[in-house]
Amino acid sequence: MFQRAFLRDGISQLRYKSISVRYFVLPTDRATVNCAFIVSKKQFKKAVARNRLKRLMREAFRNNFQPLNGVIDQGENHSYYLFWRFAGSDMASYAEVETHIKELISRILKDTSIKTL
Numbered sequence: 169m170f171q172r173a174f175l176r177d178g179i180s181q182l183r184y185k186s187i188s189v190r191y192f193v194l195p196t197d198r199a200t201v202n203c204a205f206i207v208s209k210k211q212f213k214k215a216v217a218r219n220r221l222k223r224l225m226r227e228a229f230r231n232n233f234q235p236l237n238g239v240i241d242q243g244e245n246h247s248y249y250l251f252w253r254f255a256g257s258d259m260a261s262y263a264e265v266e267t268h269i270k271e272l273i274s275r276i277l278k279d280t281s282i283k284t285l
Contacts, residue, residue: 182275186256187225187268191276196247201236203229206253221254221265228266235277250276 181190205225207218229252236248252269254260 180276180279182272182279183255184268184271184275185264186254186260187265187272188253188255189272189276190251190253192249193246194249196245199245199247201233201248201250203250203252205229206251208254211254211257212259217259221260224260224262224265225252225254225269228262228269229273232266232270232273235273 179190179192181188183189203226205222207221209218212218212221252272254265
């Protein structure tokens with residue numbers, strides 16, 4: 169799924185400082201949000217650092233994804249696929265990650281080009 173996601177047409181990509189997100193929407197029988205959190209091994213050699221950043225991104229998303237649920241509840245049955253990638257070179261604090269995730273979620277909601285594939 170991951171490799172196919174980056175080869176599809178119609179994928180939108182947004183970036184805010186050190187976090188980028190690629191997302192697309194597929195029609196399905198029920199509405200869902202599927203997420204993947206990615207941290208490059210090239211940037212962070214130690215698994216401890218990569219796992220910490222993934223945990224921070226997961227927690228920030230979990231605490232701030234309610235606006236996406238509102239869109240899903242209003243719309244038809246579509247699955248939202250979000251691929252969050254940390255692109256920074258330094259370890260970030262939770263406050264930084266949360267700010268970036270909030271900004272990207274608001275941009276996704278503003279994006280009028282979300283179309284189903």
